[in-house]
Amino acid sequence: MSDSKREWQEKVLAPQLKRGAERQPVFQTDSGIGLDPLYTPENMTGFDYGAKAGYPGEYPFTRGVQPNMYRGRFWTMRQYSGYATARESNRRYRYLLAQGQTGLSVAFDLPTQTGLDSDNPVAKGEVGRVGVAIDTLRDMEVLFESIPLDKVSTSMTINATGSILLALYLGVAKKQGVSFDKVNGTTQNDILKEYIARGTYIFPPKPSLRLITDVFSYCTDNVPQWNTISISGYHMREAGATAVQELAFTFSDAIAYVEAALAAGMDIDSFGPRLSFFFVAQNNLLEEVAKFRAARRIWAKIMRERFGAKNPRSWMLRFHTQTAGAALTAQQPDNNTIRTTIQALAAILGGTQSLHVNSRDEALALPTEESALLSLRTQQVIAYESGVADTVDPLAGSYMVEALTDRLEEEALKLIEKTDKMGGALAALAEGYQSREINESAWRYQQEIESKQRIVVGVNDFISETPPVKNLLKVDREQERQQIEGLHAVRRERDNQRVKAALKRLEEVARGTENTMPAILECVEAYASIGEMCDVLRGVWGEQREYAFF
Amino acid sequence: MTTAQDVIRVLVAKPGLDGHDRGAKVIARALRDAGMEVIYTGIRQTPQMIVAAAVQEDVNVIGLSILSGAHMELFPTILQGLQENGMGDVIVLAGGIIPEDDLPALKAMGIGAVFGPGSSTRDIIAFIRQAMGEKGKKASA
Numbered sequence: 001m002s003d004s005k006r007e008w009q010e011k012v013l014a015p016q017l018k019r020g021a022e023r024q025p026v027f028q029t030d031s032g033i034g035l036d037p038l039y040t041p042e043n044m045t046g047f048d049y050g051a052k053a054g055y056p057g058e059y060p061f062t063r064g065v066q067p068n069m070y071r072g073r074f075w076t077m078r079q080y081s082g083y084a085t086a087r088e089s090n091r092r093y094r095y096l097l098a099q100g101q102t103g104l105s106v107a108f109d110l111p112t113q114t115g116l117d118s119d120n121p122v123a124k125g126e127v128g129r130v131g132v133a134i135d136t137l138r139d140m141e142v143l144f145e146s147i148p149l150d151k152v153s154t155s156m157t158i159n160a161t162g163s164i165l166l167a168l169y170l171g172v173a174k175k176q177g178v179s180f181d182k183v184n185g186t187t188q189n190d191i192l193k194e195y196i197a198r199g200t201y202i203f204p205p206k207p208s209l210r211l212i213t214d215v216f217s218y219c220t221d222n223v224p225q226w227n228t229i230s231i232s233g234y235h236m237r238e239a240g241a242t243a244v245q246e247l248a249f250t251f252s253d254a255i256a257y258v259e260a261a262l263a264a265g266m267d268i269d270s271f272g273p274r275l276s277f278f279f280v281a282q283n284n285l286l287e288e289v290a291k292f293r294a295a296r297r298i299w300a301k302i303m304r305e306r307f308g309a310k311n312p313r314s315w316m317l318r319f320h321t322q323t324a325g326a327a328l329t330a331q332q333p334d335n336n337t338i339r340t341t342i343q344a345l346a347a348i349l350g351g352t353q354s355l356h357v358n359s360r361d362e363a364l365a366l367p368t369e370e371s372a373l374l375s376l377r378t379q380q381v382i383a384y385e386s387g388v389a390d391t392v393d394p395l396a397g398s399y400m401v402e403a404l405t406d407r408l409e410e411e412a413l414k415l416i417e418k419t420d421k422m423g424g425a426l427a428a429l430a431e432g433y434q435s436r437e438i439n440e441s442a443w444r445y446q447q448e449i450e451s452k453q454r455i456v457v458g459v460n461d462f463i464s465e466t467p468p469v470k471n472l473l474k475v476d477r478e479q480e481r482q483q484i485e486g487l488h489a490v491r492r493e494r495d496n497q498r499v500k501a502a503l504k505r506l507e508e509v510a511r512g513t514e515n516t517m518p519a520i521l522e523c524v525e526a527y528a529s530i531g532e533m534c535d536v537l538r539g540v541w542g543e544q545r546e547y548a549f550f
Numbered sequence: 551m552t553t554a555q556d557v558i559r560v561l562v563a564k565p566g567l568d569g570h571d572r573g574a575k576v577i578a579r580a581l582r583d584a585g586m587e588v589i590y591t592g593i594r595q596t597p598q599m600i601v602a603a604a605v606q607e608d609v610n611v612i613g614l615s616i617l618s619g620a621h622m623e624l625f626p627t628i629l630q631g632l633q634e635n636g637m638g639d640v641i642v643l644a645g646g647i648i649p650e651d652d653l654p655a656l657k658a659m660g661i662g663a664v665f666g667p668g669s670s671t672r673d674i675i676a677f678i679r680q681a682m683g684e685k686g687k688k689a690s691a
Contacts, residue, residue: 110567110618114594122596125623126567199569199593239572326572330667363667365619365649439575446576450670459668468650475619546592 005040013037029287031242033407039399047402052297056392058312060300062293062405063393064351065316070389074102075347076354077379078155080322082107082132083366084479085486086142089132093147095369101376104154104185105356106143107131108165113200115161115534118483127480130366131157135487135529140168141175150178154185155230155320155354160202162189163211163517164533167524170223174525186227186276186320189215192253192425193232195547196434197239202534205426207541211516212257213264216271218517228271229257230320232278236434238326240442243291244408246279248415249434251298252425255416258307259424268307272314281343281350282324288343289395290404292350295319298409298416320354321347328363332458332466336360341378348382349395355379365472432547487529494527502526503536510540558682559609563591563600565628568618573645577613580671581678586611597624601631609640610685611678614661616646622655629660641681645669 001009027035036043054060057067066072079096082089093104108131111123117135118127127133134140144154149172158165166187173183191208194201201208212229219226233241233250241249254275261271279295281288299317303309323343328336337360344357357375359367367375383389395401422428429435448454455461502523509519523533562578564571571593582588589607591600604612612632614625621644632640644656645665653664662681665674 114567116567122567125620126618129619130568194569197569199571200567239570328667364647439579442572442576443579446580446671450672456668460670472649472651474649477623546594 002042005042029243029404030282030284031244031287031408031411033244033287033404033411035400039403041399043399043403052402052406053396059304059315061296061316063396065296065318065353069351069392070348070383071392074383074389075352076103076153077101077376077383078103078105078320078354078356079372079376080105080107080155080157080356081367081372082109083130083473084128084132084475085483086132086134086139088128088479090143090145090147092369092372093143096372096376097147097152099373099376100380103354104147104152106154106156106158108156108158109133110200112165112530113158113161115164115202115530115538117529117531118480118487120531125480127483128475133480133483134165134168135483135531136490136527137168137171137524138486138490138527140172144172144176148178149173149176150182152184155188155227156186157188159188159191159194159198160200160208161530161534162187163215164520164524164530166215166219166223166226167517167520170521171524180223181225183223184225186230187215188232188278189229190232190253190257190278192256192429193235193249195544196236196249196429197241197438198235199546201544203537203541204544207510207537208544209257209260210264213261213266214516216261216274217264217266218515219274220266220270224274226274227276227318228274230276230278231257234278234280234322236438237280237282238324239435239438240440240445241438242441243282243284243287244411245415245434245437245441247291247295247298247408247412248419249425249438250277250279250295251302251412252416252419252428252434254299255302255306255420256425258303262307268303268309269311269314272303272307272309273311273316276353277317277319279319279321280324281321281347281352283327283339283342285342285346285349286395286401287404287408288346289350290401290408292319292321292347292352293393293396293401293405294409294412296351297405298412318353320356321350321352322356323347323358325358325362328358328360329456329459330363332464333360333363333469334466335458336363337374337378340375341382344378344382345386345388348388349393351393361469361472364469366475368471368473370471429547435547490527490529498526499523499528499532502528503532506533507536507540510537558586558611558678559607560586560588560611560613560678561591561600561604561607561609562588562613562615563595563603564593564615565595565597565600565624566616566618566620567594568616569593570617570646571615573617574613574615577615577645577671577674581613581675584675586678597627597631600628601635601637604632604637604640605635610682611641611643613674614642614644614646616644616648619647621646621648622652625656625661626659639685641678641685643674643677
């Protein structure tokens, strides 16, 4: 320690601490990283600017993936939405686009996500609840009615049925006369985190990974602008993971996908540039900014050093961010707007490519149109009024942020190594490693709240009675009935011989080794339903049971 | 002295298709730490599976956690299944994303209490102990 700092500690800080203890015995981030009271140039000793930070648009991309970041264009403002029927959701999309939203993000209902038709008895009560219900190409045509697919980019939160939804999207593009090379968007397509934390898996890991790598290779050849996967830390963090665990488990999953694609014979630089990521932005602003910066550095190193990628685009970590659903409170819901603003700021200071801001009423229901608009306005106020987007990576060089970026990288790398030693993400999750770690963090967090070690305004302190929120969004049962009726109409009107032949073909392909995408596209264009396609695949591959660890 | 009979048996269940089980797992652990016998079903359980588990495990309490919004469809089927299997006196609690407007209807159909986001596990434990105590008094009266 320098003489000047020691002198400050002894002569200035110590007397202050003698007069009164600090608010807490220790200060730490959400990941449990201890924080000093003060960061100084000493924390930067040995800091190699070129290796650690570098320049934006260059390896290791710590400062951002674009050379001038938001001075060129803002992040994509992409509000995740969808509910009830395709008709209703189409109306909401057009409304959001008219209000200045710059990309679409489709939420599908759980039957669509788990490969069940709307008339399946197990789907009862779930149709159109947490997202839009899609059964056949007919629904998808309505969902994107009057939305030209060569003019908008669309992100779809879809995993087990990701390749089917991509085929449905391409089916709409064809009908609109848009060539596949103009189609732009993302399928989440990340099954590993479904096994770990989110739960909408259908098939066992091996065929699931095949579906994913089939999308990689199909898009490389046919849909070059598609982001084939969005490898997600978001849901693991929401399930309780810390920022460090979010980074580590996400990259361990990413390594597993890269290895699966390499094993399928693909070249790293053919699919590498189309891999994308998805993280949360939580409340702890500086830790989150450091997390995003560390994430870029970690991924660049993995792709270049571990996998030997040569194309700089393969090294770039491009990511979407959503504010934290788990941070929303049912109590004093207006406070959520403040929380999401801080979180959105973290994402932007962290250099996100695209952002969804949650709505204040989401601890209670899906957001109303009014709440969704406020979320979009939050993004626009930060973009157009705050000035934070006018300089690239403005927090770089902060003694504290650089120190924290280093620590997060270091801690995440330790966990990645641990997962490597267990045989990789898939072997680890089959043993319950990630979910146990996540459960443990969730438990600790709950204990901190109950012991008031952690204060959540309006929940365990500063409690006041607030009137219940009025006019929450309701999805009524009538929508489910309409959806089922629509599905039955399609089944009556389509060429059922063609459907049968297409499903037969899909079965043959599933049993063999060729790429599944063309056969899925054939089914989709014959108006086969998602449930029918998944039933065929279930018949060939079987179903995955829950990796239950409690 | 605690006998085997005194141990409160709880089934924590995830009806419907949503996989959000953070809350369910935290509650299950808190109840177990409080000395209760806890069985967790795992995710994506149909009403029939939940009723079957409740019967098989002979539980006193069921905690239903649901975040998909399908509660008004799924809960009545579960409660009816419990009635039909002679388990109408089981204390059924709910948690998750449940709008306030639905609370009266849920109470009327036999849900003992709804613990939404921000609930303290201590309150849930206290509620279960009190409800079990009242049931015991009724039984011995």
